Amino acid sequence: MATLQDIRQDDSLWWRVLVFLFDLRHFKENVDSQSRLERIVDASYLGQPYFTDDEVSMLKSTVLPAGNTLADTLRAVTHYRVCAAHDLAPVFEKAFEVKEKDLARNERFIELLNEQSLNVPPDWRSIFKPVNKCGSKPKPGKRKPR
Template identity: 35%
Template sequence: MDANDLADQTRALSLSEDPEKTFHISDLKSDKFPALWYRIHVLVYDLRNFATDPTARERLESVVDVTYLGQPYFNAEEVAALTRTAVGHDGETLKERIQHTLEERLNRRLKKRVESGDFRVCAAHDLAPIFEKVFDINPKKLAKDSKFRSLVSINGLRLKSEEELWNGLGNGPPKGKKKGKKNRP
């Protein structure tokens, strides 16, 4: 265990001392969790591209948690924050959203797949949509973002310097409006 792992575990313990603390999406984007927002996007990208990208597949295959919230994507402190992030107006956390969604999908599978006996969770089909919706990630934009793809290709999960900081997907024009065109009365 190196000094960074020990520091992560210490911060995670301090988070666990306050089990009522709830985080918000803005917290995940803040300096408190450097590069976390980037790694959330890498996870979503990997979930959607594991079949065609050997490096994505390798990263995903090293995760041991059924929710894919863990190493190598996230350290213990980040997992604690992610699972306690409020994702709905009713105060539902990401952990609860994942649990409810997977239970619902499993119940549907129980009805549809009794004969096949295949009740497995499919990360790409079951988990990716949860993360995309909660974190407002458009998978098509993500796949086309050349800066993001370049950072992932060069650095994988760990950005090497502040210059490589990634601020998220660029915001295009609002829905219904085309870039460069004005609405006419």
């Protein structure tokens, strides 16, 4: 059984997981997302073109931080009616600990996605490095003059 950390360490697989999550949220407004999702035949939405059969098995058996597997989580959710891909988006985002806004607001991720699709871009992980946009932290005990 794999862990979420194992999945995240595989550059190719984790890139495709992120593309998959983005596509689930944006299939209505993004033609490429729609095209990729429409090729999936599995009801869980895990499959080609995103993942091989072996990867699907590994993903479904992944032990999530809550202690259950992704397959267990999907079974619990599918007891309710799943109408479309967007119904599963929050389930997968929570399971893979990815915030929807982190992908949707990352302009460089979207550029790479548009350029590379499911092909893994070189050095793509650098686009997710935290950036200090506010400047340096003030030193303790020092206040800015008014």
